[in-house]
Amino acid sequence: MIALLPGESRALFPRLMGEMYDLRLGAARAHAGRSSAAVHRLAVVDYFDSLDPLYVLALDEMEGVAGALRILPTTGVTMLNHGFAGAAPDGLRVESPLIWEASRLTLRAAGDSPATEAAIDRTIGQLGVALNAIAEAAALTHVIGVFDSSMHRLLSHRGCPGETLAPPMRIDGADIFAVLYEVGAAMDAPFRSLAGDASAPPINLADLERLRQTGCWS
Numbered sequence: 001m002i003a004l005l006p007g008e009s010r011a012l013f014p015r016l017m018g019e020m021y022d023l024r025l026g027a028a029r030a031h032a033g034r035s036s037a038a039v040h041r042l043a044v045v046d047y048f049d050s051l052d053p054l055y056v057l058a059l060d061e062m063e064g065v066a067g068a069l070r071i072l073p074t075t076g077v078t079m080l081n082h083g084f085a086g087a088a089p090d091g092l093r094v095e096s097p098l099i100w101e102a103s104r105l106t107l108r109a110a111g112d113s114p115a116t117e118a119a120i121d122r123t124i125g126q127l128g129v130a131l132n133a134i135a136e137a138a139a140l141t142h143v144i145g146v147f148d149s150s151m152h153r154l155l156s157h158r159g160c161p162g163e164t165l166a167p168p169m170r171i172d173g174a175d176i177f178a179v180l181y182e183v184g185a186a187m188d189a190p191f192r193s194l195a196g197d198a199s200a201p202p203i204n205l206a207d208l209e210r211l212r213q214t215g216c217w218s
Helices: 007-012 015-028 035-039 048-050 079-084 119-139 149-157 184-199 205-213
Strands: 002-006 053-058 065-073 099-107 142-150 169-171 174-182
Touching: 002 007, 002 015, 002 119, 002 205, 007 015, 007 053, 007 149, 007 184, 007 205, 015 053, 015 065, 015 099, 048 065, 048 079, 053 119, 079 099, 079 142, 099 149, 099 169, 119 142, 119 184, 142 149, 149 174, 174 184
Parallel strands: 099 142
Antiparallel strands: 002 053, 053 065, 065 099, 142 174, 169 174
């Protein structure tokens, strides 16, 4: 199941946010061989979380967070345009009302919890299908992904690499990739193939909370 959590509502869902942060911490530990500056850059909570992004959470059968990413409009502050601006190749700046940025992709399997290849496929597929659906609903033309080398490799090996916009950016010893996805059937198909029958319309948690508070849902 995919759950959408607007950043301004995150305080209402501390368990889900805590599990997402745990995934980020696991990813940071996986990079323990990097410099202390790199680990700091990969902090569990960064500045861009304060901008109230939209979080896309893949939940397992027990409603635990199996994977997550966040989305920000490129007309505002983004990782590519502002966080990594000093390392980006000349001219690499994406700013359009028709393009949003997806970043901080994390998977349970990418941290310190074991998972099968099928579970990895399913989680990546669910997140990708949801991302395309969100983008279509917002009348976007493209999504730009900002991924570290491990996430880029996982996506590439599963047929979802996107279009690499430039050579990887070297940030404190880590390779960061900026990849472009064209919203539509071509983006949806490989992710949907991975998700299988697990793909379903996303659920907006903020809407559910409002229904609960009004007594229409419990």
